[in-house]
Amino acid sequence: MSATATLIHYTKSLTRIPVHTPSRSYEVLVERGLLRSAAAALSDTVPLEWRVFVVTQAPVRKHWGNILRKSFSKAGRKVEIIQMPDGERSKTLSQLEKLASKLVSCGADRRSVILALGGGVVGDVAGFLASVFMRGIPVVQVPTTLLAQVDSAIGGKTGVNLKSGKNLLGTFYQPLAVLADPDVLATLPEREYRSGLFEAMKYGVIRNRAIFELMETNRDALLSRDGALLETLITECIRVKAEVVSADERESGKRRILNFGHTIGHALEAETDYQQFLHGEAVGWGMIAATLVGTEMQVTDSLTAQRIIGLVRAYAPLPRVEVNSEGIAKRLLSDKKTVGGVPHFVLPTEIGKVEVVNTVPERAVIHAVEEIKKLSEA
Ligand SMILES: NC(=O)c1ccc[n+]([C@@H]2O[C@H](COP(=O)([O-])OP(=O)(O)OC[C@H]3O[C@@H](n4cnc5c(N)ncnc54)[C@H](O)[C@@H]3O)[C@@H](O)[C@H]2O)c1
Numbered sequence: 113m114s115a116t117a118t119l120i121h122y123t124k125s126l127t128r129i130p131v132h133t134p135s136r137s138y139e140v141l142v143e144r145g146l147l148r149s150a151a152a153a154l155s156d157t158v159p160l161e162w163r164v165f166v167v168t169q170a171p172v173r174k175h176w177g178n179i180l181r182k183s184f185s186k187a188g189r190k191v192e193i194i195q196m197p198d199g200e201r202s203k204t205l206s207q208l209e210k211l212a213s214k215l216v217s218c219g220a221d222r223r224s225v226i227l228a229l230g231g232g233v234v235g236d237v238a239g240f241l242a243s244v245f246m247r248g249i250p251v252v253q254v255p256t257t258l259l260a261q262v263d264s265a266i267g268g269k270t271g272v273n274l275k276s277g278k279n280l281l282g283t284f285y286q287p288l289a290v291l292a293d294p295d296v297l298a299t300l301p302e303r304e305y306r307s308g309l310f311e312a313m314k315y316g317v318i319r320n321r322a323i324f325e326l327m328e329t330n331r332d333a334l335l336s337r338d339g340a341l342l343e344t345l346i347t348e349c350i351r352v353k354a355e356v357v358s359a360d361e362r363e364s365g366k367r368r369i370l371n372f373g374h375t376i377g378h379a380l381e382a383e384t385d386y387q388q389f390l391h392g393e394a395v396g397w398g399m400i401a402a403t404l405v406g407t408e409m410q411v412t413d414s415l416t417a418q419r420i421i422g423l424v425r426a427y428a429p430l431p432r433v434e435v436n437s438e439g440i441a442k443r444l445l446s447d448k449k450t451v452g453g454v455p456h457f458v459l460p461t462e463i464g465k466v467e468v469v470n471t472v473p474e475r476a477v478i479h480a481v482e483e484i485k486k487l488s489e490a
Pocket residue numbers: 169170171172175198199200203230231232233234236256257258259260263264265266267268269270278279296297298299300301304391
């Protein structure tokens with residue numbers, strides 16, 4: 113039986129994935145329809161006497177707010193829904209202050225819990241808020257985008273942006289629990305959904321060949337959001353993220369492999385003022401670029417490179433890359449993840465394995481960016 117076939121077995125049942133960090137141990141729960149039984153799923157984690165505040169955004173509230181509320185009312189519990197504006201532009205300190213004031217006026221105290229119902233923006237802002245409100249109240253992450261389910265909701269990174277840069281203020285603050293319901297992705301805009309698939313693909317390249325193969329063999333079903341496949345894909349990606357975060361909470365060593373595709377990806381986003389690419393789309397191009405760098409550095413063999421590039425392109429469309437390649441190379445040197453002035457590159461050695469390399473010369477980066485520019489014209 114192939115690895116892919118084995119993977120598709122455990123669908124439609126509650127999966128619990130443990131995350132162990134020095135600051136907290138918790139579980140990520142994954143199940144289709146989980147939002148409808150959220151209160152029951154949290155009954156052991158969130159004591160009855162705690163007040164529950166849901167932080168969310170209009171598009172998410174419209175589709176899922178009442179479903180979450182009902183799950184609590186079935187359990188005889190009330191929730192207060194607090195809405196924040198949509199979009200990356202609401203990841204600010206002033207938004208954090210508004211939400212905190214709202215919490216106070218609604219009577220939140222230290223025996224309150226925040227449920228972050230939304231994508232990475234809600235998760236980052238509500239997580240940050242929880243970490244500092246009254247010196248810290250618990251947060252449960254309820255991610256509603258594919259990116260948030262497989263990535264941002266797990267690991268405890270929170271933050272807001274400053275004018276001078278993204279995520280410059282933030283905390284490490286692990287949630288009490290994470291509830292991932294693949295069904296909520298049904299209402300996600302198509303471009304957001306596809307963008308999340310590139311982040312999922314990353315886990316296949318860095319750690320789990322079966323994820324990669326699942327995406328290779330089931331492209332059409334995944335693009336049409338087949339529930340069972342999606343549950344399997346999300347579960348396996350979360351396992352990788354949970355394992356890596358458990359080994360390295362603060363990104364000093366092993367967690368670095370999660371940056372595959374992100375070195376050039378982040379630079380592409382910044383160079384285009386965050387206007388041209390969704391995060392996952394930039395990571396899509398970034399994975400191709402890193403693979404090309406890997407080939408040039410003789411770390412990645414050509415068959416592996418072809419498979420990675422082929423898989424990213426199979427989940428196209430990706431926006432055109434129209435940047436100055438020298439500009440991208442310069443940005444890498446000022447990247448906050450750069451250590452000692454040398455960009456750490458995560459390069460594939462085979463599907464499911466990567467190496468962190470810090471000897472990539474500038475010209476290899478420029479060459480890779482020139483190549484993705486050409487590919488994006490095709
Ligand atoms: N903390 C971390 O470790 C981490 C990791 C990666 C990214 N991030 C952050 O995540 C953010 C991006 O998150 P994102 O990609 O989830 O974008 P997002 O949170 O902006 O959500 C994208 C859009 O989809 C809408 N939406 C969300 N769920 C929906 C649903 N189920 N149905 C319909 N609409 C829905 C949102 O309202 C929004 O308009 C960035 O700010 C990034 O910095 C954080």
